Amino acid sequence: MKEVNKTVKWVLWIIWLAVFPSGLYFAYQVSPLQEFDWTIVISVVCLAVISAYLPFKVDHSTIFIIHWINLAAFLTYGLFFEMLLMQIVLVPLLFRARMTFKTLYRFPLNSTMFMLISLLAGLVFYQIGIDVSDGFWPLMLASGIYIFIHIFANHIYLYVFNWIIGNRYSFLSSDTKLDYAATMLSMPFGLALYYLLVLLGPAATLLLGIPFLAVTLILRLYNTAERVNIDLAKSAKIGHQLAERLNVNEVLDLFTNKLAELMPLDYTYVLDVHTNRDELVLLRRIENGQLEPNNLSPVRKGEGISGKVWETGDAMLFGKKTEWVEEVEGYIPADIESIICVPIQRDKKTVAVLLAASKKKNAFGTHLIAILEILCSYLAIAMQNARNYQRNIKRSERCALTGLYNFRYFNEQLEKEFSRLEKGHMNALSLILLDIDHFKKVNDTYGHESGNDLLKELAGVLIETAGGDALIARYGGEEFVLLLSEQTKEEAQMIGEKIRCAVENTIFEIQHDLSKKREMSKIQMTVSIGVASSPEDTDSYKNLLRNADRALYIGAKQKGRNKVAVYAK
Structure with missing residues (x-):
């Protein structure tokens, strides 16, 4: 993922300053917010904010299902209210997506996108000429078109922006298809919320919102459990593959490669315990997908994160830099955010330490500690077996007296x-x-x-x-x-x-x-x-x-x- 340069960031803010006030003004002229019920407005806003803060994941896709709520808002109070709602929802969305000062450009990018898409979808809906009083089926057709424009325009907008800054990817990936399907399937909920708001007022958000949010939470829990099961199955498979390797370097190469497939890693360090010198010595160093030389200084017991993990025998997990910055001693890349460090143990004794890191905040789930502990136990056994094998091979190939080949x-x-x-x-x-x-x-x-x-x-x-x-x-x-x-x-x-x-x-x-x-x-x-x-x-x-x-x-x-x-x- 290429970073956005300063020029593009300034352009995004300038465009936002031009589009935001004029867009709100235009929307108010097209569909002014006149008579409204404050209780309905507040309840819809609260439901949208909570929904934005509770996405769920399917495989590697994070899905925010909020378009059904902005459809109900649009049908109830028109384009201006729907546009305001989407701007309010943007705050928890970006907060949940862990926006930092470095990625602050995402606010003008998404704010402008939401505003332009709301204007496009609203104007197309009005051009169709279907009114809420025209009956269910015509309204359902118009609502489907409205929702599709939202998701399709969102897709085009982000794809073009990424293409401009140099991030090229498939136009229609499996994640994109999943997003389309989830958003379109949410459309009937938006119609149902609109009809219930007309009949029941703010109670409608509880009647539909609570079950919807409950299902979202259940899906989150289910996906987490499923993720754990999948990772456990992967770790068992990796363990078998490690056991087949009889060379220490091959064992380490396989372990670090498979680890990168299992977790969102940017940095991986494997440090070996040298008990005679009472220090950790680097065995493997992977940075940004590249194998780097093992020329970093050894770590003493109790020093830094890896030294403390060696000393205590307990894993450590940090979600952002502010949590670990005071723990660090010696070398560590400046762009690291998330860190997970696990002891590699054999016979309940720490023989090495694994430190893995990501540039993203909160990149590692807590369940990964247990997964890594299992993988590291496989690694410890595989390395010992490989060392024993190589030692036996050396003995069988070498003259015991001179050390030369026999x-x-x-x-x-x-x-x-x-x-x-x-x-x-x-x-x-x-x-x-x-x-x-x-x-x-x-x-x-x-x-x-x-x-x-x-x-x-x-x-x-x-x-x-x-x-x-x-x-x-x-x-x-x-x-x-x-x-x-x-x-x-x-x-x-x-x-x-x-x-x-x-x-x-x-x-x-x-x-x-x-x-x-x-x-x-x-x-x-x-x-x-x-x-x-x-x-x-x-x-x-x-x-x-x-x-x-x-x-x-x-x-x-x-x-x-x-x-x-x-x-x-």
């Missing part, structure tokens, strides 16, 4: 990359096999645990030296293997030489477990490296590994160690 995972990736090579999706695939020179001597001198420490340190050197270019795995014992996609044999040889030099120039620090004092010792070591490539050397992924092994032992180990050797046919 050979089983490496072999799977080698097959996949070789398949890509065979299908022409890459031009070269190279492999580096590395072995520590005289590693047995390290174990015999310093102890096997010290040897393990050395393996861990070497893994760090490999990651630092070639981690950006290669998939690195522990082949077994003191051997390591690197898979290089889209790297030729010459490029792989250069990377191997870079690794060899890095290892040779590194001083490794390990504990001397076999000495009495178990002091820290500094040692240096070297590695021998074999390189093979495909399709240059072989067309089989198994042979690629064998060729690298052959280059390692024949080309490097047997020729003095601390060398990089390439496979030669």
Whole structure:
């Protein structure tokens, strides 16, 4: 929804200043308010004001059914009274629609619209030439035309205005059709109110008004209950979808996307509890439908809205800025009005916090707290399951000692990359096999645990030296293997030489477990490296590994160690 600029707002006020007094004057000339019963006037005004303040919702449509009352007012006292009534009704309508100072332009917009539409509908009614004394059916036909002009002209007026300011939408949406149907169906109530006013006076507004308002309230309650049931069904469906995701980012993406479908959201923040640092850290940040970086400062327990929700474990709901502005500490967008903040709990313990916000006032119903608490419990379980799954996957893929990939995972990736090579999706695939020179001597001198420490340190050197270019795995014992996609044999040889030099120039620090004092010792070591490539050397992924092994032992180990050797046919 595009905002109305200042120029358009000033134009609306200027038009209103020109139309309002002249419109009232013209209406009075056409249909002056002469003899009238003050009790009837007051009762009709009261009924209209109450009806305007009690709309009901069907799906996402807010319906104000007041045209039946202004029809009765028009038939009873003419155009001038009906026009005055519509201007009075405008106040509770805008108040109920939560008009702010920023949207004050809606008053001249709607006031002018009501006045022009009343004039158009009244003049057409008079031109038809049907009088209230002409009988029921002619009056019903004229009344139907009068009501239709009201709703159709209202539709055209708002559509054209939105088109001018750049808000384009379907001319005849489902909400518009619903508004047409509800307004036209209210026309018989307007005729009935007119006849009863003639017969009973102000008592007619009670006779028809009370049942009508009661039905409106029942529809509101029914729609609220229906909305709760629908949202509960949606939350259960979302819960099942979350349970199917086994990646934390996928879980968060699905949750925030579905949340935006469930609620009128402009901002969504998911904050994770870090108990070791006693703070909330941002996991996901959605602003105006866009994923933003998680670069906001952490929140301490008890600080701001999310910090208090973490501390108390209780949800918080605010309908407008004045309610929460004193609660806020740190970052929050200036255009937020409504806020709902819910703890994400697992086993009755808060593990994260959800803060959702809207630019509209009173955007969230109180029933959404219960819905969100259910959804957040699904989220907590889904995230934990995804983290456990990813942790287990990592364990199954990684060497427990070095943190590098294990050979089983490496072999799977080698097959996949070789398949890509065979299908022409890459031009070269190279492999580096590395072995520590005289590693047995390290174990015999310093102890096997010290040897393990050395393996861990070497893994760090490999990651630092070639981690950006290669998939690195522990082949077994003191051997390591690197898979290089889209790297030729010459490029792989250069990377191997870079690794060899890095290892040779590194001083490794390990504990001397076999000495009495178990002091820290500094040692240096070297590695021998074999390189093979495909399709240059072989067309089989198994042979690629064998060729690298052959280059390692024949080309490097047997020729003095601390060398990089390439496979030669």
